[in-house]
Amino acid sequence: MSEPAIERQRMDVDVVCVGFGPATAGFLTALSRHLVNPDGSPAVESRVAPGLPLQVMCYERSDDISFGVSGVVTRARGIRATLPDFDPSQIPMAAAVSQEKVVYLLDPIGASRRSLALRLGDRAVRALRLDRHHGVELPYVPPFLHKQGGMVMSLGQFLQHVGAELMGSGTVQIWPGMPVAEALIDENQAGVRGVHGVRLCDQGVDRNGQPEANFLPGMDIHAALTVVADGPVGAVGRQLDQEIGLPQGHHQREWALGMKMVIDLPENTELEPGTVFHTFGYPEPEIFGFFYVHPDRVATVGIFVPSWFRSPVRTSYRYLQHYLLHPYLWRYLQGGKLRSWGAKSLQESGRRAEPFLAGNGYARIGEGSGSTNVLTGSGVDEAWTTGTQLAEGVLELLRERKPLTRENLETAYVARRRASWVEEEGRIAEKARDGFHKGVVTGLLGMALAGFTKGKHWLGGEPQLMPDLKEYYQRKIPAEGVERIVEDCHNRGVSCHGALMERCGWPAIPYDGQLLITHQDALLVGGKVQAPAGMADHVRFIYPDFCERCATKMCIEMCSGQAITPGPDGIPLFDREKCVHCGACVWNCMTPLDDDPQRGNISFRAGAGGLHSPEN
C-alpha cells in the first residue's frame, strides 16, 4: 500500500535562489538594480504577477544571512566591479591589505610527519640560522598568490551589509532559517525535462523525517529559474550532480576542510590591520594556514586540512590548536581571546569540479559550480563574479522575452563566464595541485610551475589509497598499541586522533579558558551552534552495515563539531545539535557505494541551523 500523498502549499515566483552566500549576493546585487524603473514601474515584469516587477526569492539554511564561514583575504576585483564605490571602512572587520608574507613553519616539537627531503631542508635552515621563531619568511610573495590591493574581511559581515542593501531595495526577498530540500525536476507540458523550482524542508518531523504533531510540509516554490548556489556540499547541487552527472573528465575528489578562529588580539599587539600571513609546513607539512588582521585588534587565524593529507585520522580542531601554539604565531596570539569559531568544506577540484552550469530552468553559480581558484587560494570574489555574470545573462534573456532554457542560458550566462577572468585563471589553476598526490615538495613545485607558466606546465599525480591506521603509524606506534588506543576510544565514545597524536609526541593542549579551549567549548563559545527543533537529521548513514565493516571511520575523526561519534555495533551516532554543516563527513567517508563508487556511505541532506556567529 502506498503512503498517502502529502498536500503541500505551492507558491509561484519568477526566480528562486538556493542559499545566500557570495555568489547569490553578487547575483541579487546585479539583478536587483535593474528590476524597477526610477518612477517605480517594473523594468522587468513578472510573469507570475503581471504588473509587478520580477518576483525574486532566496532561501537560506542558517538562522541569519550573515552566518557563513570565511575570514577572507580577497583581491575583490569582481566585488569592486559591481560595487565601484565599495568602502571597506563601512563594513566592520574589513581593511585594505597592508602587508603580506608567506612563511614556512618549521616543526618546533618534532612530532609532525616530515619527509626526508623536508627534514634535510629543515636542518639546513636551522644550521644557516635562516629561521626566526621557527619560521622562515619567504623573500617575496609569488604573483599568483599575492593579494596586494585587496582586502581582508569577514564574509559574515560583508553578507550582512550586502543583504541589508538588497532587502532595503525592496526588490528581492531573502528568507533565512529556511533550508531547501531538493530541486523539483520534472518534464513540463511540452515534455522538456528541467528544474521547475524547489521544495523547502519539512518541519515538525522527528529525526527520521516522520511527521509529528506540528507537521508543516515543505512548500513547493515553482519558478522559471532556479539559481543553485548552495555551496560544495549543498543538497540541491549534489542532487543535480547525482541526477544529471558531471561533464566528461570532471570530478569532485579534491577537498579541504577550512577551520578558523576569530580572535581578540592582546592589547599590546604590534600587528597592523590588513596584515596577511600565508603559512605552510606546520602542524603537518600538508596543512596550510592563514592569519589575517582586521581592524580593532581582531584576527582571523585558521588552517586548511586537505583531502590529499593521507592520514586516516586527519582532524582539524586539534591541529588548529597546535597551529596557534607555533612560536611564530603564538608571539602574536598569547593573551588573545576567542571570539568566534567555524569550519567549512572547500571544493578544491576547482574548475575540474565544474558541473553542467546551466540546464532547462536552472543555473549554477559559486563554489558548487567549480569557481574556486585552487592556485590563488581565492573563492569569494570568483563566486561573486559568477553570480553577477548570471544576473547579466538573465536580464538579457528576460528583456528579449526569451525562455530560460539550457540553450539560452548557455549563450547568455555560460558564454559570459567562459570569456571572463574567472575562466581564464581557473584553467591556469586546473592542475596546479596535482603534484601534492606525490608529496608536499612535489606539490609546492607543481604549484609554482603552474603559476609561473600560466598553467602550461604542472606536475601530475593521482590520488592514492588511504593507508590504514597500523600502516600509517607503523614507524611510531606498534600495531597492538594502535589497536588498544582505538578500542579504548571507541569504548569511551570518542574519536581516536587525540590519543594517537599524543602517543606520537604531540603535547597536550595547555587550556587557558580564553583561546585554548576544548572542542565542545569552541562549539558553544565560538560557533554558538544551533539546531532548531522539528527538523530531520541531515546526516544519515545510507547502509549501516557498511559502517560496521569500516575500520577507519574518518567521519568521526574529521567531524568539525564532534557531532559524529562512535556508536554501538560500529555504526556511528549523529548529533544534529553539534553539527556545523561543514560537510567534512561527506568527503571523508572511505566506504564507497557499490552502485556509485564516487559516493560514500553518508547522505548529507538539507537541514537548518549550524553556526550562529556573524563574525566568521
Place this chain on the structure above:
Amino acid sequence: MNTPLQIVVCGSIVPDPLQTLEPVTGPNGPSLKNEMLLPAVLDPWAGHALFEAAHLAGKRSGSKVWLVSLGPKAKLQQVMMTVAQKVPFELVALDGPASGFSDSFETAAALAAAIEAIASLDRAKLLLFGGWESASRGTGSTLQMVGERLGIGEQFQGVDEITVRDDGSFTVLERIEGGRHQVSVCAAPPAVLGWATGNLPEPKNNPQVGMANMRTVMPALQRAKAAPISNTGLRFESVSLPKQQRETRIVKNMPVEEMAREIVAWIGEE
C-alpha cells in the same frame, strides 16, 4: 458571537543573546561593544507576546495584530525576515535606538504616539501586548507607561495566559510570588498585558505567512519615522555584566534529580 480583537504588540530587537556581550562607555553613555556588528533577534519577551497575539487573533475572525517596533531600521529589516515567517501581523516601524540603555520613559512616549497614529484602531477592541520586562532593563516599566499614556487603566504584568470569552470579557493569569498565578477577570478591552513566557511554542517558519507579511513590512520600514531617544536626564552610575564562569560539560539524558543535585552543589561552592 466572537468579538473581533485589535491587538497591538510592542516589541523590538535585542542583540542575539548567544553572542558575546560586552558593555563599553562611549561619549553618549554606555552601550554594547560592536552592537551594530552583532546579529539581532526579536526580544524574546515580546516574541511570546506576538505569538500569543497571533494565536488569539487567529481564533476570532476579523481580528488584527500590529507589531510596533522601535529600532535601527536596517536591523529591524533583517530581523523581520525571520519574524515575518512566523505569524501574520502588520508592522509599524520607528527608526531609533533599541539599545538596552535607552530611556524607557522616552521609549514609551514614542511607542504610545505611534499607536495613537494607527488610523483604524478601535480602542474598544484594543489589547496592548508586550514583553513584561522589555525595553526597561528588567524594571517592567516601559509597557506600563505606554498604557498610561494611552489612558488604559487595566494593566497586567507577568501574564502567562489569557482566555477571551464570546462576550469580549477575559480572564488573565498573572505570575505572582510562590510560583502561583493571580486570576483576574476583565469585562472588556482595552487592557495592557505584559507577557511573561505564555504557553505557546515558537511557530515554525512558514514562507506563505512571510510572503503575506512582506506586503506591509517593507512599506512600513520605508516610511518608518525617526524616533530619536535623547536620554536627557538619564545617568548611569555603572554598568556591568554578571560574572560568568564557563565550565562546559555536555551530558545528554541526565535525570532531572541529578541535574538539581549538581546545581545545588555548585551553588554551595560559590
